[in-house]
Amino acid sequence: MGSGSIGSADMILNIGPQHPATHGVLRLRIVVDGERLVSADPVIGYMHRGAEKLFEVRDYRQIIVLANRHDWLSAFSNELGVVLAAEELLGMEIPERATWTRTLLAELQRTLSHLVFLGSYPLELGAITPTFFAFHEREAIQAVLEELSGGRLHYMFNRVGGLKDDHPAGWLDRVTKAVADVRAGLADIEGLLMTNEILKARTVGVGVLSPELIKAYGVTGPIARASGVDVDLRRDAPYLAYGELFGEGGPGRVVTRTGGDAYARLSCLFEQTYNSLDIADACVARLSEMPRGPINQRLPKVLKVPEGETYAVVENSLGQNGYFLVSRGDKTPWRMKLRTASFNNIGVLVEMLPGNLVSDMVSIMGSMFFVVGDVDK
Amino acid sequence: MGAAMSVWEVVLRSVAVLAAFLVLPLLVGFMEHKVMAHMQARLGPMYAGGFHGWAQLIADAAKFVQKDDLLPTAADKGVFRLAPSLALIPYLVALAVVPLSPSIVGADAPASAVVVLAATAVGVLGGLMAGWASANKYSLLGGLRSAAQLIAYELPMVLAVASVALAAGTLSLTGIATEWRPWWLLWQLPAAFVFLAGGCAEIQRPPFDMPLADSEIVFGPYTEYSGLRFALFLLAEYAGIVLMSLLMSVMFLGAWHGPWSGPLGWLWTILKAVPIAFLFLWFRNSWPRLREDQLQRFAWLVLVPLALVQLLITAVGVVMMR
Numbered sequence: 060m061g062s063g064s065i066g067s068a069d070m071i072l073n074i075g076p077q078h079p080a081t082h083g084v085l086r087l088r089i090v091v092d093g094e095r096l097v098s099a100d101p102v103i104g105y106m107h108r109g110a111e112k113l114f115e116v117r118d119y120r121q122i123i124v125l126a127n128r129h130d131w132l133s134a135f136s137n138e139l140g141v142v143l144a145a146e147e148l149l150g151m152e153i154p155e156r157a158t159w160t161r162t163l164l165a166e167l168q169r170t171l172s173h174l175v176f177l178g179s180y181p182l183e184l185g186a187i188t189p190t191f192f193a194f195h196e197r198e199a200i201q202a203v204l205e206e207l208s209g210g211r212l213h214y215m216f217n218r219v220g221g222l223k224d225d226h227p228a229g230w231l232d233r234v235t236k237a238v239a240d241v242r243a244g245l246a247d248i249e250g251l252l253m254t255n256e257i258l259k260a261r262t263v264g265v266g267v268l269s270p271e272l273i274k275a276y277g278v279t280g281p282i283a284r285a286s287g288v289d290v291d292l293r294r295d296a297p298y299l300a301y302g303e304l305f306g307e308g309g310p311g312r313v314v315t316r317t318g319g320d321a322y323a324r325l326s327c328l329f330e331q332t333y334n335s336l337d338i339a340d341a342c343v344a345r346l347s348e349m350p351r352g353p354i355n356q357r358l359p360k361v362l363k364v365p366e367g368e369t370y371a372v373v374e375n376s377l378g379q380n381g382y383f384l385v386s387r388g389d390k391t392p393w394r395m396k397l398r399t400a401s402f403n404n405i406g407v408l409v410e411m412l413p414g415n416l417v418s419d420m421v422s423i424m425g426s427m428f429f430v431v432g433d434v435d436k
Numbered sequence: 437m438g439a440a441m442s443v444w445e446v447v448l449r450s451v452a453v454l455a456a457f458l459v460l461p462l463l464v465g466f467m468e469h470k471v472m473a474h475m476q477a478r479l480g481p482m483y484a485g486g487f488h489g490w491a492q493l494i495a496d497a498a499k500f501v502q503k504d505d506l507l508p509t510a511a512d513k514g515v516f517r518l519a520p521s522l523a524l525i526p527y528l529v530a531l532a533v534v535p536l537s538p539s540i541v542g543a544d545a546p547a548s549a550v551v552v553l554a555a556t557a558v559g560v561l562g563g564l565m566a567g568w569a570s571a572n573k574y575s576l577l578g579g580l581r582s583a584a585q586l587i588a589y590e591l592p593m594v595l596a597v598a599s600v601a602l603a604a605g606t607l608s609l610t611g612i613a614t615e616w617r618p619w620w621l622l623w624q625l626p627a628a629f630v631f632l633a634g635g636c637a638e639i640q641r642p643p644f645d646m647p648l649a650d651s652e653i654v655f656g657p658y659t660e661y662s663g664l665r666f667a668l669f670l671l672a673e674y675a676g677i678v679l680m681s682l683l684m685s686v687m688f689l690g691a692w693h694g695p696w697s698g699p700l701g702w703l704w705t706i707l708k709a710v711p712i713a714f715l716f717l718w719f720r721n722s723w724p725r726l727r728e729d730q731l732q733r734f735a736w737l738v739l740v741p742l743a744l745v746q747l748l749i750t751a752v753g754v755v756m757m758r
Contacts (some may be wrong), residue, residue, distance in 0.1 A: 072573050192477070251722065258724050
């Protein structure tokens, strides 16, 4: 490949901002020699919505509405970061029932998010069927989340001090059923993909990401773990009920791979989804033997967070999402800074893409599992 | 060939071939809608025409006709306009020489196998022209990919056809099908595999749809097309499936050989082509897309050697049976 010897000119190609492989409006400005990339430059900001500035003029309940939107595939997990930060500054103890329900919902959310990528990545490689299977499985989980919260995408179910409502009667049983259904369906998707020679040909050894680059660019989440970087906040800095779940004898496992290529990333995502379902089962078991009790704290009409600053960081579906909250004692934060997983995960593309073919560019980008809203905020 | 045909017979035969050429791809297209839907736990079209959406593709055609025929400012206009016809018409020419039974054939050319190979090779030019004339970088990449693909599949396909032609001792498709015996299914199996894979690459169907690769280069050479010209490209794709399936049926599956082959031979030929068409749809539903260089590798390291070995086996068989 490459045709430098016959005096050809490089071609500049704009991939996006509207292109099927960019999940929205990421733009890549690439320079290609034939089909081989000489350089790639992600141009971001097409979906910048000024979320951080808006946080400064919203009270904490309103912030949750905004904050669950940057990574629109894991709204519940995003809400969590905001309320955890506020609760920490308030020094608020939240009811055990709320903690376990939050953990359950966070894992169901992780499953939902992972299922999107398990469907959309094969689509980018040209396999059109797994998407439908994945969205079919998502429906089972979305049904129980909708029953609980009324929402299908932006749940808005967290409150400072707990959750909006307790579960409806019999809801936990329906969660168990949904989790079992998804576990069975997931095996079908996995069987369709992971042993397929064409998929292997397109992903094994493609887009190898080294642990050094991961550390340099702050890459986190399943992508980092697929390169053997064994970091998972659920185990390493436990929040919610993860301390127990990832402790001795708990169902939680930190899924790692050593390959660091697109195949390892996809396989990491599959196993992590199975693990999330196991954790969800454990949460349901715990919640069903728990006596009924409060699921939130009574809040004053105007909630003011005392002066101070804190950094809450959670293991979101796509990596570490951090929420740096500075309060001056008002009902709005003085500043709330987001550290979103996708932003860092996309940054490393500059290093990964050059030297690859256009086809592999798509294969690599798809395997970096990002949400453009999470990049641009 | 018998006596010279009268003008009326020529017209009649042409109209019959044209009718088949317009109807069969629609049937395959509708089959794709339904097969794909059910493989993906969906229903597919259900409204157009009432019964299970049978008129969906007719409605689609009506939609395409009404659409604006866009022409990019920077396009090479003549070439851009001509490209869809050049992609489509070779398949019509090829279909004319494919026999459905010893008597039902548009034009019984003496070397119809060669005609078919030559005509389908011309069809690829449509994609190349569209890729170049669109003045679009994605189209250009797609066009170059079709050119690269051409180098991969042409030789193995020719070798596979040479094998059956050698076995039958004739270059006529009618002759090949007449000479066919059930044990050829085994004897010519590698050639059948090579022809199927090569045919799939020729009509640019998944897993060999790199020239189109919607998730990579938008829609390759067809990116800038709209309206009727775009529909012609789509029709060419389905006409390609029809042609490849019928050729598989005629050359490798015994065409009209079967019970009551006298009156129902044409039906046998078509019935044998249906599972092949289904295979093309099935591939698309279950497999990702290969990379262009991986197809080259597959073609030169698997298909060509396999076709050469097949040619050897065929030659030995022909000599021994003499």
